[in-house]
Structure formats: C-alpha cells, structure tokens
Amino acid sequence: MAEFRTSFPMPAVRQKISLDSQLLTFGSCFADVVGNRLKSNKLKVEVNPFGTLFNPLSIFKLLSPNYLVADNRLFLENQEAWFHYDFHSQFFAETQETLAEKIKLQLQDYQQALPKTDFLFITFGTAFAYRFSEPPTFVANCHKMPARLFEKDLLSVKDICKSFAVLYQELKDINPNLRIVLTVSPVRHTKDGIPENQVSKSILRAACHYLTTDYESVEYFPAYEIMMDDLRDYRFYKADLIHPNDVAEGYIFDKFSETYFDENLKKFQKDWQQISMRLAHRPFNEKSEAHQKFLIKLLNDLENISLKVDVSEEIARVKILIK
Secondary structure (H helix, E strand, O other), X not given: OOOOOOOOOOOOOOOOEOOOOEEEEEEOHHHHHHHXXXXXXXXXXXXXXXXOOOOHHHHHHHHOOOOOOOOXXXXXXXXXXEEEOOOOOOOOEOOHHHHHHHHHHHXXXXXXXXXXXXXXXXXXXXXXXXXXXXXXXXXXXXXXXXXXXXXXXXXXXXXXXXXXXXXXXXXXXXXXXXXXXXXXXXXXXXXXXXXXXXXXXXXXXXXXXXXXHHOOOEEEOOHHHHHHHHHOOHHHEOOOOOOEOXXXXXXXXXXXXXXXXXXXXXXHHHHHHHHHHHHOOOOOOOOOHHHHHXXXXXXXXXXXXXXXXXXXXXXXXXXHHOO
C-alpha cells in the first residue's frame, strides 16, 4: 500500500536525557509546549522563565549570564503599569522600582540554575525583530506602544550566528557540560504575511544548521519539519490555523522523547503515564468498595514511585479521597 505521509528518521543525539537531568526551555510559545510536557512527565525543568520570546537576538540577550537591568530607558509606563522592552508583558508592576526588583530576582534564579543545567532547549519563533529608536536596540516586546517608535527588521543568518557565538562562550565559561538543543517553532507567524513567514523560518533554519555545524555541543531537533512535512495537514492545527493542536503537539513530543530520553526514562515515562491516567479517573461512586481498593492501590504505587520523583501533591490528593 502506498504511503500517504512523509516520515523521516530523527537525528542521532550525543547525550540522552535521564530522570535526574536538569532542563531549561527558552524562547517562543512552543518552548512552553515542550517544557510543560516535560514537566508533566515529572522531569526537573524550568519553563520559559522570562516568558515567550520570539526573535533570536532577544532570546540570546536574556540568556546571557552577564545581562543586567541597567538601562532605565528600556522601562516604560503604559496603561498605569510598568513594563520592560526586553521582557514579556507578564513582567509588570505598579512602579518601575518594583518591576526592576521583580526582574532582578528572576534573573538571579536563572543565573543560579545555569551551572547545574544539563540541557538548554531554545526555540526560535521568527527572524523578524523590532528595533527601538532610543536607545537603538532590538526589543523582545513592543508592549502596544506606537509603531512610530520602532523599525521592523529582518535578521540575517549572520546576525544570528554572530550573536550566538558570544552567548555560547559565556554559557560554556559557566557550564562546560551544557548541551544546547535548537528548534524552529512550527507556529506560523501569518501576521507577517505567508511569504514573509517562509523567509523568516528559512533564515532561522539556516542559522540552526550552521550553529550545529560549528559547535559540537549544539544540536537541532526538527519540530518544524515534523509539522510541515510529516503531519502537513490543517487537521493538525487549532481553529486559528496558526498553532499546532494537541494531537500535533503530542506527536512532536513523542518524537522528541523517543529521540532524547534514555531507556530508564522511557520506562519511567510509560509507568507514570499509567499512573496519570488513574489519577484522572472519575468514578461513578467514590465511596464504593471497589473504588476505595482502587485508591489504595494507586496510593501504594505513588509511594513507590516517590523514591524517584516528587509526587507529594498527588499522594495528598489521593489520601483525601480514601475514606
């Protein structure tokens, strides 16, 4: 029978993720998708600590362990709240001083975690970036300020690779064993225009190619290619026809886990998925003898697996249900 889809082998990886690995996801909203699925599998992961960031230069800027919130001109007040051009709008406060302290604490958490991080996953969303006029710098978020304050620019492969070279050295000085996994987000940036989105994704993909060629500890996971060539159908998109739906996200994550998880983690993942399904079970009669036995068995399994991962919340929830 003829094949009706284009599957392709996943790239070989030099190092696998174990249950003890420390992980960090960074970048576009697809970094949230991957990070939250890693977290749901009980892995130790920090998910997009500075919120969604789309263009590579803004991502690299905040990933730098030398980043400081020093330039007061990048703070702004809009609609009775303070924001910062380098950060997502989830970082806001009633005063500039409060926001500066909030950002400082988040930066400290990230910089303290960096030396212990085993894998850093960076997802690029777009090669389009907005340049602020004063001071002249690329911003991560325009925060609904007037368009006249910014100039839209298309980053080049050279721009991205040159900026990454500086970041790479900074990261390796602090954590020589860090592995970096790059992805291009499968989310379509249609607001830029369909042809423009294709140009943008092409630049990002070319940059990833050169970065994996130039640096031994940098790898690429083909999330974009899985969506575009393997799935390749609007039934795998949400209603907005921009974001992959749950089926697509699950399929891409399965490919990711098959590629990066070591054998012990794969076994744990299967065991944990079974327990998760049982945790989600909703009985017809919670007080029935059969369901109480089900809960006692579930509690026992949770206590056994607690030797490997933290399931204290799940154990507490089940204990409440046992009569």
